[in-house]
Amino acid sequence: MSDWEGACKRCGLCCFEKSVDLQGRCVTTRIPCRHLDIISRECRVYHKRLDVGEGCIKLTPGIVAEADWLPDGCAYRKTLGRWTRDEERG
């Protein structure tokens, strides 16, 4: 597992349906993906999640930087600044 992948806290917050509020902002609903184990917060189909039709994407620093749909509590969002600085330093 790379350091980047290890930064994900497996909280499952990104696996809840999203909605758009009246101000046009993306908000996370309380409705989980059908593949999310709501107790463990683990994806039941993790290794084939990109193929099951739920619109999952592989998160990279570049995608996280643009992904306003990721919840505020997402560990990637919290650590993105550090990763971006490391990339810029090479």
Ligand code: SF4
């Ligand atoms: S299929 Fe995708 S959205 Fe659904 S639980 Fe797995 S990783 Fe989350």
Ligand code: SF4
């Ligand atoms: S919200 Fe972020 S930290 Fe939590 S499971 Fe999703 S990608 Fe990982």
